[in-house]
Amino acid sequence: MINKDNLTQHISQQFNSELEEVRSHLLAMGGLVEKQVNDAVTALIDADSGLAQQVREIDGQINQMERNIDEECVRILARRQPAAGDLRLIISISKSVIDLERIGDEATKIAKRAILLCEEGEAPRGYVEVRHIGDQVRKMVQEALDAFARFDADLALSVAQYDKTVDREYKTALRELVTFMMEDPRSISRVLNIIWALRSLERIGDHARNIAELVIYLVRGTDVKHMGLTRMKEEVEGTGKDR
Amino acid sequence: MINKDNLTQHISQQFNSELEEVRSHLLAMGGLVEKQVNDAVTALIDADSGLAQQVREIDGQINQMERNIDEECVRILARRQPAAGDLRLIISISKSVIDLERIGDEATKIAKRAILLCEEGEAPRGYVEVRHIGDQVRKMVQEALDAFARFDADLALSVAQYDKTVDREYKTALRELVTFMMEDPRSISRVLNIIWALRSLERIGDHARNIAELVIYLVRGTDVKHMGLTRMKEEVEGTGKDR
Numbered sequence: 001m002i003n004k005d006n007l008t009q010h011i012s013q014q015f016n017s018e019l020e021e022v023r024s025h026l027l028a029m030g031g032l033v034e035k036q037v038n039d040a041v042t043a044l045i046d047a048d049s050g051l052a053q054q055v056r057e058i059d060g061q062i063n064q065m066e067r068n069i070d071e072e073c074v075r076i077l078a079r080r081q082p083a084a085g086d087l088r089l090i091i092s093i094s095k096s097v098i099d100l101e102r103i104g105d106e107a108t109k110i111a112k113r114a115i116l117l118c119e120e121g122e123a124p125r126g127y128v129e130v131r132h133i134g135d136q137v138r139k140m141v142q143e144a145l146d147a148f149a150r151f152d153a154d155l156a157l158s159v160a161q162y163d164k165t166v167d168r169e170y171k172t173a174l175r176e177l178v179t180f181m182m183e184d185p186r187s188i189s190r191v192l193n194i195i196w197a198l199r200s201l202e203r204i205g206d207h208a209r210n211i212a213e214l215v216i217y218l219v220r221g222t223d224v225k226h227m228g229l230t231r232m233k234e235e236v237e238g239t240g241k242d243r
Numbered sequence: 244m245i246n247k248d249n250l251t252q253h254i255s256q257q258f259n260s261e262l263e264e265v266r267s268h269l270l271a272m273g274g275l276v277e278k279q280v281n282d283a284v285t286a287l288i289d290a291d292s293g294l295a296q297q298v299r300e301i302d303g304q305i306n307q308m309e310r311n312i313d314e315e316c317v318r319i320l321a322r323r324q325p326a327a328g329d330l331r332l333i334i335s336i337s338k339s340v341i342d343l344e345r346i347g348d349e350a351t352k353i354a355k356r357a358i359l360l361c362e363e364g365e366a367p368r369g370y371v372e373v374r375h376i377g378d379q380v381r382k383m384v385q386e387a388l389d390a391f392a393r394f395d396a397d398l399a400l401s402v403a404q405y406d407k408t409v410d411r412e413y414k415t416a417l418r419e420l421v422t423f424m425m426e427d428p429r430s431i432s433r434v435l436n437i438i439w440a441l442r443s444l445e446r447i448g449d450h451a452r453n454i455a456e457l458v459i460y461l462v463r464g465t466d467v468k469h470m471g472l473t474r475m476k477e478e479v480e481g482t483g484k485d486r
Contacts, residue, residue: 060469063468063469066468067466067468067469070466074330077320077330077334078326078330081324083321087317087321091317091320091337094334095341178431178435181424181428182429182431182432185424185425186425188424188425188428188431189421189425192421223310223313223314225306225309225310226303226310
């Protein structure tokens with residue numbers, strides 16, 4: 001099992017600090033992405049097109065962070081030829097970065113919807129749902145990153161489990177909004193902006209779940225993708241513990 | 244520059260065949276994914292819920308292929324410690340596999356919409372657009388895979404460029420469908436199924452573009468993500484050629 005202590009037991013002190021560094025870059029990128037999600041949701045709810053514009057501008061920084069972390073990972077793979085837990089760490093980081101970048105993209109899409117809503121006038125429904133689901137997925141992103149920082153497979157499991165709740169609430173919200181549009185067709189275009197924003201939030205939840213699965217892979221050594229929550233739980237709590 | 248010839252000049256014949264094998268597994272997975280996209284679109288247009296059901300069932304195979312290729316890549320990284328072009332090949336494969344799996348997911352989502360349309364009755368609009376954009380993105384997936392098979396950066400560039408056309412046609416189709424829903428609110432739920440299917444097709448185009456960018460990275464050694472098409476073109480045709 002991998003943890004902070006055996007991570008720091010390399011012969012090369014330099015290699016240690018490279019691994020620590022790339023991991024801290026991932027977490028810094030994660031922090032910024034989390035802020036982007038928060039700001040995008042706030043911009044939409046407060047009809048703050050300035051804040052929405054800011055989210056769109058910061059997206060370039062996130063892309064640059066992805067590129068830098070990618071380069072760090074390739075450099076470590078080429079020069080250090082990591083094995084076992086170190087290799088899993090590099091693989092988890094280089095995949096998590098893809099999900100973080102896409103969460104950033106979804107935040108930007110929400111910001112675009114916020115700007116459109118500022119232009120077209122606010123939607124008659126859906127803000128409560130955006131706030132609620134927005135809080136849920138932001139918490140998922142935050143906890144997935146915490147799990148990464150602390151090598152905490154249990155917390156990662158709870159993030160993956162929570163994705164089901166988000167999916168259910170997203171579907172309920174969608175049904176209500178479709179019904180509303182049928183009753184008030186003039187609102188269709190505005191309500192669709194809310195629906196697209198909700199869709200982006202639901203995708204953000206999926207990406208947070210992906211990161212959580214990568215944490216489990218990192219800590220337990222098992223690829224739990226597509227595994228179903230029951231088997232994933234067994235992997236984290238049961239057989240996984242004996243390794 | 245990497246090509247088929249220098250790929251086959253390793254000291255270890257065994258290493259060669261491992262690289263060839265994982266690459267051929269990626270292409271096989273790509274072939275199946277491409278078929279899934281085709282079948283999902285056909286199922287939606289022909290209101291063929293049997294075919295749609297088949298698409299949903301085959302998705303498990305694609306997930307398994309992703310898992311297997313992932314394992315192969317990790318094994319090669321751990322045992323062979325590839326460098327330079329070989330390392331780029333493994334990185335490109337392990338990232339392309341993520342995009343292929345997500346294309347498979349989108350095909351499954353289209354199949355779900357096909358089934359809903361069979362139940363709710365066909366939508367009054369949008370089938371021409373689904374067929375048209377469906378053909379375009381399937382061609383993108385096919386050509387991205389061809390580019391991978393032939394280490395063809397020029398073909399990859401043309402795939403990336405074509406994504407802009409798809410995005411434009413998607414937006415036009417969406418505008419027309421929104422207008423139609425406003426005129427005929429009773430059709431909203433059915434038309435939304437078409438809109439979600441179009442959205443999935445547009446996402447498939449994005450993933451094909453990602454794969455194309457990975458081919459350029461593989462062949463030219465430059466990360467062209469988020470680069471913009473003009474600089475990407477220079478990278479493929481200009482400076483890239485001198486390497």
